[in-house]
Amino acid sequence: MSDDDTDSTAEPRREDRDFDVDLDEVVLDEGDDEESTGLFDDLLSGEPIFENKEVLRPSYTPHELPHRKEQINKMATILVAALRGETPSNILIYGKTGTGKTASAKFVSQELESTSQRYDVPCEVEYINCEVTDTQYRVLAQLANKFIEENEQYIDGRIEELEALLEDVEEQRPSEVLPETEFDSTDAVEERIAQLEADREEFEEVPMTGWPTDRVYSVFFDAVDYHERVVVIMLDEIDKLVEKSGDDTLYNLSRMNSELQNSRVSIIGISNDLKFTDFLDPRVKSSLGEEEIVFPPYDANQLRDILQHRADVAFKSEALTDDVIPLCAAFAAQEHGDARRALDLLRTAGELAERDQAESVDEAHVRKAQDKIELDRVVEVVRTLPTQSKLVLFAIISLEKNGVHNINTGEVYNIYKRLCEEIDADVLTQRRVTDLISELDMLGIVNAVVVSKGRYGRTKEISLSVPIDETEAVLLSDSRLGDIDDVQPFVQARFDN
DNA sequence: CATCCACAGGAACTTGGGGGCA
DNA sequence: TGCCCCCAAGTTCCTGTGGATG
Numbered sequence: 001m002s003d004d005d006t007d008s009t010a011e012p013r014r015e016d017r018d019f020d021v022d023l024d025e026v027v028l029d030e031g032d033d034e035e036s037t038g039l040f041d042d043l044l045s046g047e048p049i050f051e052n053k054e055v056l057r058p059s060y061t062p063h064e065l066p067h068r069k070e071q072i073n074k075m076a077t078i079l080v081a082a083l084r085g086e087t088p089s090n091i092l093i094y095g096k097t098g099t100g101k102t103a104s105a106k107f108v109s110q111e112l113e114s115t116s117q118r119y120d121v122p123c124e125v126e127y128i129n130c131e132v133t134d135t136q137y138r139v140l141a142q143l144a145n146k147f148i149e150e151n152e153q154y155i156d157g158r159i160e161e162l163e164a165l166l167e168d169v170e171e172q173r174p175s176e177v178l179p180e181t182e183f184d185s186t187d188a189v190e191e192r193i194a195q196l197e198a199d200r201e202e203f204e205e206v207p208m209t210g211w212p213t214d215r216v217y218s219v220f221f222d223a224v225d226y227h228e229r230v231v232v233i234m235l236d237e238i239d240k241l242v243e244k245s246g247d248d249t250l251y252n253l254s255r256m257n258s259e260l261q262n263s264r265v266s267i268i269g270i271s272n273d274l275k276f277t278d279f280l281d282p283r284v285k286s287s288l289g290e291e292e293i294v295f296p297p298y299d300a301n302q303l304r305d306i307l308q309h310r311a312d313v314a315f316k317s318e319a320l321t322d323d324v325i326p327l328c329a330a331f332a333a334q335e336h337g338d339a340r341r342a343l344d345l346l347r348t349a350g351e352l353a354e355r356d357q358a359e360s361v362d363e364a365h366v367r368k369a370q371d372k373i374e375l376d377r378v379v380e381v382v383r384t385l386p387t388q389s390k391l392v393l394f395a396i397i398s399l400e401k402n403g404v405h406n407i408n409t410g411e412v413y414n415i416y417k418r419l420c421e422e423i424d425a426d427v428l429t430q431r432r433v434t435d436l437i438s439e440l441d442m443l444g445i446v447n448a449v450v451v452s453k454g455r456y457g458r459t460k461e462i463s464l465s466v467p468i469d470e471t472e473a474v475l476l477s478d479s480r481l482g483d484i485d486d487v488q489p490f491v492q493a494r495f496d497n
Numbered sequence: 498c499a500t501c502c503a504c505a506g507g508a509a510c511t512t513g514g515g516g517g518c519a
Numbered sequence: 520t521g522c523c524c525c526c527a528a529g530t531t532c533c534t535g536t537g538g539a540t541g
Contacts, residue, residue, distance in 0.1 A: 094529025137525060209525055210516035388528090412499065432529055434505065450505065457503025 006157035049319045049354050049361060056314050056347035058340050061103055067302045067310060068100050071293050076109045077290050079266075082123045082230040083116055087264040088333075090288050094274050095295025098338030101270050102236055104295070107324060109234060109268075120126055122229035124150060130241035137213050138251040139241065141206040143233065144220035148203045151226045152404060155200045162193050199226075217252060221259070228262045240270040247280045253289040297337025303329035308338055315350065321362045324349065331370055345369050378466045381443050382474045388428060391419050392436045394475050394484070400464050401472075408459040409434055423483050437462060445471075 029198040054060055065072065071093075080362045095101045098119070109125035116123035126146050132141050171184055183189045206216050219466065224231055233253065235241065239376035241249060257266050269288055298306065307325045328349070332342030353361040387395065395415035401406045413430050420427045428436075437460060441448040448460040464471070475481050 135526075207516065210518085210523090212517095212524055215524095386528090426529095428528095429530060430504085431506085433530080435529095438506090450537095452504095452537035452539090453502085454537070455502060455541090456502090456537090456539075457501085458536060459502095459504050 001343050004134070007202055047149070047356075048333075049316060049350050052314055053317050053347065054314075055310050056343050056350075058343070061106055062310070063107075064309070064400060065100055065107060066305050067103055067298065068104050071295055072104050072108055074106065074291075074293055075268075076111070077110065077234070079112050081146070082112065082232065082266065083119060083121050084119050085121060085230065087230065088232070088266040089290035090254065090267045090331060091291045091293060092277070092289045093268065093270045093293045093295065094272075096272060096297055096336045096338070098332075098336075098340035098342075099297055100304045100339060101295050105234060105236075105268060105270060109232065113231070122227070123232070124229060125232040125234060127236065128236045129236045129238040134240055135245045136210075137209070137216060137312055139235075139249055140213065140216045140220050140252075141208065144206045144216060144223050145218065146469055147223035147226075147231075148205065151203060151223055152200055154227060155196045161194055162189050165189060206373040221256065224256075224265065225260050225262050229265045230266065232268060234268045234270070236270045237271040237272065239271045242276055242279055244494065250284045251281060254284055276361050278480070288452070289308075298333070298339055299337060300326075300329045302332040303337065303339060303342050307342055310343065311346065314347075315361075319350075319360050321360050323363050327366045331366070341373075344373055348373055375470065378445065378471065379474050380469055381445065382466075383477075387425065387430075387478070389436050389440065390475055390478055390481055391423075392416055392433055393440060393445065393471070394481060395419055396440075396462060396464060397472050398466060400468060405463060409437065409462070410459065412437065412462065419484065423480055425480070434460070446493050 027332075038304055055062070075091065075093075078091055079088050081307075093101050093105060106127065109127070112123060113125055126143060128139060128142060130139065133142050136286050164181075165181065166186060166189055169189075178184060178186075181189075183192070204219065206219055238250075242369060250267075253265065253267055267288060280288070304325055307328055308420050310323060311320060325346070328342050328345045332338050333347055345366060346369075349361050349365040352368050352372070353365045356365075358365070382390070382393070392412065395412045396407060398415055398419075399411060404411070409430070416433060419425075437446065437448055440446045441462075445466055446462050447465045448456065448462045451461045452458045475482070
């Protein structure tokens, strides 16, 4: 469902990053428009490099996950309990971005669900990405709505069965058919159908907001408990949830089992952060961490394997020169063994080669891809920043442009205030601005270190960690910041003081 | 060695906008 | 309509602090 397009285990990456590829492609038609035909012919005639680009996209879930057999088997051994109708232990999965946590977990849960259908054991897996759904209310609401949907399907299924049963009864004698079922008369069957229909009417969709949380919880609880089954709740990026809204959600989920009548709940938590359990209530911690599985980063050799696997499908044969895959693997291995990054790199390199109408992808394309990915990321992050953060960033850039290095909070705040007045924006307090600076730091746009300068106080030393001109251009393209004429006077004023 | 700067950053609170419900 | 809830962003008030300086 909608999960697949939000499955990123990585940093915020709100949209697909292809948006600016289109921009570049538009530029292509400036040069060669002598003929009205030929625009696309040229592009088509070049031997295409890709055979099937889809398998390189982050959203693609492979059928095979090299070098993850051990972890997958461990998950499977824990989860078979569900197929025996028992409650599986809760699982905590650790691993950095791009180590295949989500892919493996999704793979296992797909297998689990399909096996459970074959053996006719009621078992369901629900996936929630806590980076998107990051409050207790939203998690519960989303789960409640999913289970309500499930229940409606379940009821429809039951009603169908029962109606078929009634038909059988009409054809044969009730005494021959009914004894094999739980019913002793056709009336009882009809009653049950009416009951089910009434139940279905009672299900109430949980609204996005408005209800008290405990009401959402009880709707969710009833929905889960409606019929017998084992429910596995998969919480991706669980550390984000704990960070933002505490461990109440996890506490509620983990104590559910003791109150459920018909069903059993088991939780799979997926985390980037090894230490996030430190903030948990000890009870939650012990119940959640019954089983722990660690996904170590891939090393360069493993990455090479993975890339090779996919490249065989993704590219035409001979489309890659020999050093492309090792190089992609090496770059990604430097980024804590991030397979997603490696695949991104390979795909982007291929796209660049395609655009150059090159015969094959070579080392230079990979290096260009490396730069492009980083720049795209920065552009996207900066572009989608809230106005206030943009102003703060702009203040930092202005200082940097005027040769001020090791900028401190006070300086940023002063420039920021002037910028706000200039474009008639609300001026935030310094307290808030320090938070905004910290956020920029976490996004990797600036680098902020707290230093003590003795008598001259304690402050953050801030420096820009992205290309200055490109970033400035992105900021100025914002409709509100576009009005700023020249920053010199502001910064100059600083020196006058 | 104490002092004291210039903030960092935690906690509680407010504001305003999403909504439900009787 | 008035009262309830949830949430993000922001404010107010506050205590804490590393180390050059007097």
